[in-house]
Amino acid sequence: MTEPRSKRDAVKSDSNTWVYSFQGDASKCDQLNALLCTKLGFPSCYDISTQTYTRKVDLIIANAVSGLGATAQKICGDIRHLANWKEIEEPFEASQIGSSAMAYKRNPMRSERVYSLARELMSKPANFANTLSDQWAERTLDDSAIRRMDIPDMFLLSEAILLGLDNITDGLVVYPKRIQSRVQEELPFMVTESIIMKLVAKGASRQDAHEEIRVLSHQAGSVVKNEGKPNDLVSRIKGTEFFKPIWDELDGMLDPKLYTGRSVDIVERYCGVGGPVEIKLVPYMKYITETSTAELSV
Incomplete structure (x- = not known):
């Protein structure tokens, strides 16, 4: 938006009128435009315009x-x-x-x-x-x-x-x-990718691991949606021989923090002290600190 704000229209009517007024000296039209912009505090005017600037x-x-x-x-x-x-x-x-x-x-x-x-x-x-x-x-x-x-x-x-x-x-x-409760409802599904990766690392076929976890996930999802019962995917995994190589690791994998990626670091880096948000707000801190929260009637 900088460019539109930094310019203004040239002095315009019928351009022939101005040339005639300056006895054929077209350069004086440009001088008048420059003088008017200086007086009004604009660095320049639009190079080409009619009686209005371009819409x-x-x-x-x-x-x-x-x-x-x-x-x-x-x-x-x-x-x-x-x-x-x-x-x-x-x-x-x-x-x-x-x-x-x-x-x-x-x-x-x-x-x-x-x-x-x-x-x-x-x-x-x-x-x-x-x-x-x-x-x-x-x-x-x-x-x-x-x-x-x-x-x-x-x-x-x-x-x-x-x-x-x-x-x-x-x-x-x-x-x-409430957030923790909803995360716990979905956590068994969230952990499935990690389960597949661990099984593959222990020598299992990725395709086989994917199919086994897919079948159990859909069964658990059906219990949640059709019967209104808690997600039982973890117990299904613990009861299926195919997943025996990771049984002793499964409980440790059910930590929500393992599945947030870099979100905490990114938020703190972006919104924290010295981050991009703070830098952007510096020119407006006077207004932010001196004004109160807007009141709304609802």
Whole structure:
């Protein structure tokens, strides 16, 4: 977005009028443009423009701003999914009503609001693209009305989205025990790849190991889905002779931390002291430290 912000239109009407005004000295048109840009604090003007700058600039800015909408929708979509699984919750006031019909509900209303606003923000570039592509030879006035609507809307939507995200993230609640419970439900399935690798290292055929674990996994999955019982894959493995070479190692393999990869290191490196996030926030720390969390009415 730097380039569109750093330039302005040249002084334009009918270019012949200016040449005539300067008695045929076209260089004075360029001098006037340079003088006007200096007076207004712009480093330069667009090399080529009509009486308006190219509407490509609006499209470039709209695409950049709409990226905020996509990011916000991704964040709030994940929050909504995790809230459905009861792993996290957004801030919830003591007297807040989650549903007028079902009193137990704690719907992520803030995330739903941001999600909806983000959807509208993401739609804006289409209008600017249509405006640009439909300018005919030089320019038509059909661009005026939609620009007066969509340019302010775009930034008002962005502000509302950011205020919502600020409120949500400041009071986000995480339930580690619930997360641990859900991880334990899936852990027997998560460990299957490691089991195959260990069997192969002990001389087993990878194809045979894969087939044996596939059959037992589907049997265990059927018990969970059709009978509503706990995942019994581990006990099935311990009761199948094919897996005897890794029986004594199996319990030690059921540690969730073995299957998080480098996630902890990556998050700490990216978000920790001296990381990219902190560096990006340095120019805005004054505003971050001096402002309070946005308040929303839900």
